[in-house]
Amino acid sequence: MAVKLVAKPGEVEFPKGMEGVIASESKKSYVNGLEGKLYYEGIKIEDLAENSTFEETFFLLLYDRLPTADELEILRRRMVQYRTLPTEVYNLIETVSAGYLAQPMAVMRTAVSMTALFDEAAEEETELAYEREAIKITSRMATIVAAIDRVRRGLPILQPRADLSHAANFLYMMTGEEPDPFYAKVMDVILITHADHGCNASTFTSIVVASTLADMYSAVVGGISSLKGQLHGGANQRVMRMLDEIGSVENAIPWLEDAVAKRKKIMGFGHRVYKAMDPRAIILHEYAKEVTKRAGTERYLEMAEVIEKFMIEKLGRKGIWPNVDFFSGVVMSSMGIDSDLFTPIFAVSRVAGWTSHILEQHTDNRIYRPRFVYVGPATQEYVPMDKR
Amino acid sequence: MAVKLVAKPGEVEFPKGMEGVIASESKKSYVNGLEGKLYYEGIKIEDLAENSTFEETFFLLLYDRLPTADELEILRRRMVQYRTLPTEVYNLIETVSAGYLAQPMAVMRTAVSMTALFDEAAEEETELAYEREAIKITSRMATIVAAIDRVRRGLPILQPRADLSHAANFLYMMTGEEPDPFYAKVMDVILITHADHGCNASTFTSIVVASTLADMYSAVVGGISSLKGQLHGGANQRVMRMLDEIGSVENAIPWLEDAVAKRKKIMGFGHRVYKAMDPRAIILHEYAKEVTKRAGTERYLEMAEVIEKFMIEKLGRKGIWPNVDFFSGVVMSSMGIDSDLFTPIFAVSRVAGWTSHILEQHTDNRIYRPRFVYVGPATQEYVPMDKR
Numbered sequence: 117m118a119v120k121l122v123a124k125p126g127e128v129e130f131p132k133g134m135e136g137v138i139a140s141e142s143k144k145s146y147v148n149g150l151e152g153k154l155y156y157e158g159i160k161i162e163d164l165a166e167n168s169t170f171e172e173t174f175f176l177l178l179y180d181r182l183p184t185a186d187e188l189e190i191l192r193r194r195m196v197q198y199r200t201l202p203t204e205v206y207n208l209i210e211t212v213s214a215g216y217l218a219q220p221m222a223v224m225r226t227a228v229s230m231t232a233l234f235d236e237a238a239e240e241e242t243e244l245a246y247e248r249e250a251i252k253i254t255s256r257m258a259t260i261v262a263a264i265d266r267v268r269r270g271l272p273i274l275q276p277r278a279d280l281s282h283a284a285n286f287l288y289m290m291t292g293e294e295p296d297p298f299y300a301k302v303m304d305v306i307l308i309t310h311a312d313h314g315c316n317a318s319t320f321t322s323i324v325v326a327s328t329l330a331d332m333y334s335a336v337v338g339g340i341s342s343l344k345g346q347l348h349g350g351a352n353q354r355v356m357r358m359l360d361e362i363g364s365v366e367n368a369i370p371w372l373e374d375a376v377a378k379r380k381k382i383m384g385f386g387h388r389v390y391k392a393m394d395p396r397a398i399i400l401h402e403y404a405k406e407v408t409k410r411a412g413t414e415r416y417l418e419m420a421e422v423i424e425k426f427m428i429e430k431l432g433r434k435g436i437w438p439n440v441d442f443f444s445g446v447v448m449s450s451m452g453i454d455s456d457l458f459t460p461i462f463a464v465s466r467v468a469g470w471t472s473h474i475l476e477q478h479t480d481n482r483i484y485r486p487r488f489v490y491v492g493p494a495t496q497e498y499v500p501m502d503k504r
Numbered sequence: 505m506a507v508k509l510v511a512k513p514g515e516v517e518f519p520k521g522m523e524g525v526i527a528s529e530s531k532k533s534y535v536n537g538l539e540g541k542l543y544y545e546g547i548k549i550e551d552l553a554e555n556s557t558f559e560e561t562f563f564l565l566l567y568d569r570l571p572t573a574d575e576l577e578i579l580r581r582r583m584v585q586y587r588t589l590p591t592e593v594y595n596l597i598e599t600v601s602a603g604y605l606a607q608p609m610a611v612m613r614t615a616v617s618m619t620a621l622f623d624e625a626a627e628e629e630t631e632l633a634y635e636r637e638a639i640k641i642t643s644r645m646a647t648i649v650a651a652i653d654r655v656r657r658g659l660p661i662l663q664p665r666a667d668l669s670h671a672a673n674f675l676y677m678m679t680g681e682e683p684d685p686f687y688a689k690v691m692d693v694i695l696i697t698h699a700d701h702g703c704n705a706s707t708f709t710s711i712v713v714a715s716t717l718a719d720m721y722s723a724v725v726g727g728i729s730s731l732k733g734q735l736h737g738g739a740n741q742r743v744m745r746m747l748d749e750i751g752s753v754e755n756a757i758p759w760l761e762d763a764v765a766k767r768k769k770i771m772g773f774g775h776r777v778y779k780a781m782d783p784r785a786i787i788l789h790e791y792a793k794e795v796t797k798r799a800g801t802e803r804y805l806e807m808a809e810v811i812e813k814f815m816i817e818k819l820g821r822k823g824i825w826p827n828v829d830f831f832s833g834v835v836m837s838s839m840g841i842d843s844d845l846f847t848p849i850f851a852v853s854r855v856a857g858w859t860s861h862i863l864e865q866h867t868d869n870r871i872y873r874p875r876f877v878y879v880g881p882a883t884q885e886y887v888p889m890d891k892r
Contacts, residue, residue, distance in 0.1 A: 130526035133870030138518035143880030158881035226617040233600040328733020345716025482521035492531030493546035
């Protein structure tokens with residue numbers, strides 16, 4: 117190898133955070149950040165958001181094509197069949213989520229990991245078993261989040277309803293009411309638009325774990341662990357914290373000026389990959405109009421416009437539009453969902469991408485083992501304790 | 505960027521498994537595979553195995569230098585203080601490990617994740633808190649493995665002993681007896697020699713998770729999830745399965761000839777990184793001589809010689825020595841440890857490396873976000889269900 121592997125700090129150049137480094141080939145999604153386009157399997161995210169369901173999108177990502185009606189019905193039934201959690205996992209959630217004690221992503225990470233211990237098929241090492249576990253885990257993630265929500269609000273955990281879609285049942289398990297079709301559609305759109313997004317950190321974590329030939333649960337737990345970080349899944353929660361801190365449209369400019377003076381980060385604007393507007397933001401902006409109108413929370417959207425104008429006029433930063441995290445936060449908050457459940461709901465969606473990429477990794481696997489440049493102490497003797 | 509991100513399969517060349525790709529700078533360990541050398545912080549692994557303890561090696565990896573006597577005593581006391589698990593985690597292990605039901609790495613993954621839910625400090629986002637969690641988790645990993653072992657053998661879980669070293673207490677918690685100093689030393693050597701090894705898949709997983717600024721538990725859970733895979737942590741377990749299958753020295757040659765004919769993989773020989781003999785294998789080979797003599801399992805070492813000779817003579821493969829997994833498997837097996845606890849014990853050691861690399865990642869962080877080359881379907885319309 118040509119690269120120097122023992123060096124002084126800074127001596128060997130490499131892209132930090134592996135920016136631009138190719139991890140693998142993938143057939144799943146393509147992000148064209150320059151033009152603001154996102155495709156799953158070549159299909160525009162706008163078309164999927166309008167016409168598809170989470171179940172169909174999950175099929176598309178898993179098998180690289182749209183299902184026939186029969187195939188979709190089979191997947192739907194399998195997902196329904198797996199919706200209930202083992203009793204012990206419900207018990208865990210009852211214990212740790214009561215009184216809003218435990219961090220929801222930490223509960224989800226544990227609940228998914230624990231579900232494996234009550235799944236006799238968890239360690240089966242065939243592609244058929246991996247595929248079944250992918251469907252099982254994807255189905256159950258929604259049940260886990262709903263259970264956390266119910267327990268925290270002091271309400272009994274609800275059993276899933278087999279007659280509802282994944283999105284509608286998810287809302288039902290949280291609220292106890294069959295959702296208005298509009299809200300069921302909104303949840304479907306949230307789940308569809310967040311299902312995959314290239315080689316983001318959590319998807320990457322999933323395939324690195326999968327590359328050791330660890331089981332499906334381990335790989336998904338890796339994804340959850342990564343998504344939990346505030347630089348990844350936590351962004352939309354922080355948007356809502358900011359909007360609630362601002363409080364009113366009138367207070368937006370004074371708050372922003374203060375924030376700029378104190379060098380605080382303005383959340384929910386701009387994206388590392390998109391140089392044009394994130395297409396998911398455009399989709400969710402449309403839904404946000406109706407959701408905020410119904411909920412009487414239009415001020416959130418008005419704030420977005422004020423902040424956007426401020427960013428462009430005062431900071432001279434062009435193209436800093438409100439991003440997907442801004443609108444998904446506004447939508448979910450207006451639907452009465454606690455902001456610390458935004459990241460878990462992101463996971464309920466992204467698990468479709470994780471599991472699809474994990475199965476794809478298996479098709480042409482090599483264990484991920486990059487290198488460090490060693491920049492530590494030069495070779496040295498072990499100095500005995502009495503000589504230190 | 506110059507790289508084409510939409511392409512035909514195979515069109516864009518990149519190193520599979522990120523071989524040779526630089527992930528980051530690191531001060532922790534350096535593997536010189538060509539010369540068969542391994543250093544932690546510039547100190548030869550042979551010197552550490554001979555003179556150090558797991559606690560001291562952990563200090564070295566965490567803080568990039570050897571401790572003074574006072575510093576080591578403080579770390580030792582902190583580790584002792586954290587040895588006990590939350591009651592709920594003991595209960596989980598009692599439930600799932602009885603009757604050898606659950607896979608031990610899956611139990612460990614869950615137990616570590618669950619411990620966070622009973623740790624009020626788990627979500628604190630300061631470097632001091634991360635460091636404390638690193639010590640806490642590293643200490644408790646041994647308790648988790650010992651508890652799994654006791655429950656499986658139908659024995660009561662033992663409370664840790666504050667007067668024993670990490671390695672001796674670990675053996676005590678498994679056996680209920682204060683270990684012979686020789687065996688305590690052997691366990692210390694196993695823990696020291698496995699504590700770090702460059703940018704292996706589990707360490708890499710840990711720092712990818714850490715780069716999202718997820719908490720210490722999440723990053724360690726990521727490491728455990730990766731280590732669980734049979735291409736990573738599972739190798740020494742498979743060595744023992746092979747040796748038990750061979751059964752006797754006399755049967756080695758017939759077994760090998762059959763294995764070659766059937767293209768079975770010979771486990772425990774060779775290593776992707778080392779082109780010379782793995783220094784850890786040399787160290788553990790020495791201990792294996794005494795351990796197998798005491799246990800009356802010398803046949804394992806004799807088999808190693810027969811297999812090595814066969815590989816060189818019949819397969820013409822030079823330099824295919826028995827590797828570290830071979831000898832660690834033989835040593836632990838001869839000490840009466842179940843082979844499916846080898847990977848968990850590897851984790852008890854490697855967590856020192858994971859946590860050290862996680863803290864190092866924080867010092868100059870950027871989220872890991874490499875790219876995929878998109879090789880999926882070309883842009884296509886969403887075809888409505890009735891037209892498919």
